Amino acid sequence: MKYDFDEIIDRQHTNALNTDGFRGYIFHAGPEKKFKFADDEFVRMWVADMEFGVAPEILDAIRARLDKKILGYTLMYDPQYYDIFLNWCKTRYDWTFPREELTYSLGVIPALYQLVEDLVAKDEKVLTMTPAYGFFLHACEYNNVELVRNQLIHDGGHFSIDFDLLEKQASDPKVKVLMLCNPHNPSGRIWTAAELKKIAEIVEKYDLWVISDEIHCDVIRCGNRHTPMGKVMPDYKKLVTCMSASKSFNMAGLLFSHIIIRDEEERRRFIARDKVIGDLNPLSIAAHKAAYEKGGPWLEELKAYLDENFRYLKDFLSEYLPEAVFEIPEATYLAWVDMKSCLPGMSDSEMCSFFANEAGVLLEGGDDLFVGNATGYIRLNLAMPRATIVTGMERIRDAIYKRNAQRK
Numbered sequence: 001m002k003y004d005f006d007e008i009i010d011r012q013h014t015n016a017l018n019t020d021g022f023r024g025y026i027f028h029a030g031p032e033k034k035f036k037f038a039d040d041e042f043v044r045m046w047v048a049d050m051e052f053g054v055a056p057e058i059l060d061a062i063r064a065r066l067d068k069k070i071l072g073y074t075l076m077y078d079p080q081y082y083d084i085f086l087n088w089c090k091t092r093y094d095w096t097f098p099r100e101e102l103t104y105s106l107g108v109i110p111a112l113y114q115l116v117e118d119l120v121a122k123d124e125k126v127l128t129m130t131p132a133y134g135f136f137l138h139a140c141e142y143n144n145v146e147l148v149r150n151q152l153i154h155d156g157g158h159f160s161i162d163f164d165l166l167e168k169q170a171s172d173p174k175v176k177v178l179m180l181c182n183p184h185n186p187s188g189r190i191w192t193a194a195e196l197k198k199i200a201e202i203v204e205k206y207d208l209w210v211i212s213d214e215i216h217c218d219v220i221r222c223g224n225r226h227t228p229m230g231k232v233m234p235d236y237k238k239l240v241t242c243m244s245a246s247k248s249f250n251m252a253g254l255l256f257s258h259i260i261i262r263d264e265e266e267r268r269r270f271i272a273r274d275k276v277i278g279d280l281n282p283l284s285i286a287a288h289k290a291a292y293e294k295g296g297p298w299l300e301e302l303k304a305y306l307d308e309n310f311r312y313l314k315d316f317l318s319e320y321l322p323e324a325v326f327e328i329p330e331a332t333y334l335a336w337v338d339m340k341s342c343l344p345g346m347s348d349s350e351m352c353s354f355f356a357n358e359a360g361v362l363l364e365g366g367d368d369l370f371v372g373n374a375t376g377y378i379r380l381n382l383a384m385p386r387a388t389i390v391t392g393m394e395r396i397r398d399a400i401y402k403r404n405a406q407r408k
């Protein structure tokens, strides 16, 4: 390997949500909350960013931009940017889209908040599959609109869509938007072209908008391929696709995403309502350009490393915690594990505290963080050096064994 994914990087004193923000995010608590472990003793397997250093090609591009010395107001004027991103889309997903459809946002989350505001009136509804990424719900709550939950079917760790339920829910005339997560966080499914086609049929039949959040589309298991919804619905106007290199290249803090809006009127409205009036971070543009131009080899090595991390987890669970229900996900660096049978009698609200206090592992799970249909599940972030995962998993195993022995 050319790149070092085993390096353990100290993130203290970088204002990282990952190291400093877990009290608020997971436990809804402030600095007064104490744990049995000190903050720097935790193995942090929670928020979806990585413990890996950013690709050197990207860091060099950021440095080169810094060498230009001035960081004034910046918007996207560089015509080459679209060409570079389009080439990435063409090569990786065999999909292209017209230049004028590409808009930018400081992130997918702010775009979701804005899109719901644009597309859904106060008495209307958004539909999504659960479990779901928490901010799908928060975007609805922010806009005071209802989120209709389409529960995914679980079968031995595999997740699939209940299309009959989806159609029934989509037929509610108040439902205006389907918020689709593809690949899906937290289950890690890459919806197949056939599944997406079935979704598309329902969407067209009930004339829904689709917001297709494809932020996880580049971190997939080796050999898999992502199908953008835009490829399945090539002529459907009411489609918005959200993509970014932020997750895949570990630069979420740079705040930059692509919001590809087909419908001209909605595109104009989205741009006009942008509360940061199109401003972008100059370092983010340099970083994203470098990622799409030069980041391919790093990403391929990352994927191979993650594949091994998932294999390790699968083997570990089979050997030590065989009651855990888990299937290696098709995409993302997140493992979604059903722990109900490993922790009989434990409620969702106790689970995160149990792992933090008894194992010294920070993780997310349950309905509170994943919107619903998530009882008994934990999400483990595996984007970290294998040695850290080994420590985390051994601590998780030992804490579960100890707890279950005490209950006997």
Ligand SMILES: Cc1ncc(COP(=O)(O)O)c(C=O)c1O
Pocket (backbone or CB within 6 Å): 048, 106, 107, 108, 109, 110, 133, 181, 185, 213, 215, 244, 246, 252, 256, 257
């Ligand atoms: C499905 C999904 N969408 C969006 C985001 C965050 O997007 P951004 O950082 O661009 O706001 C995440 C982060 O975990 C995610 O999982």
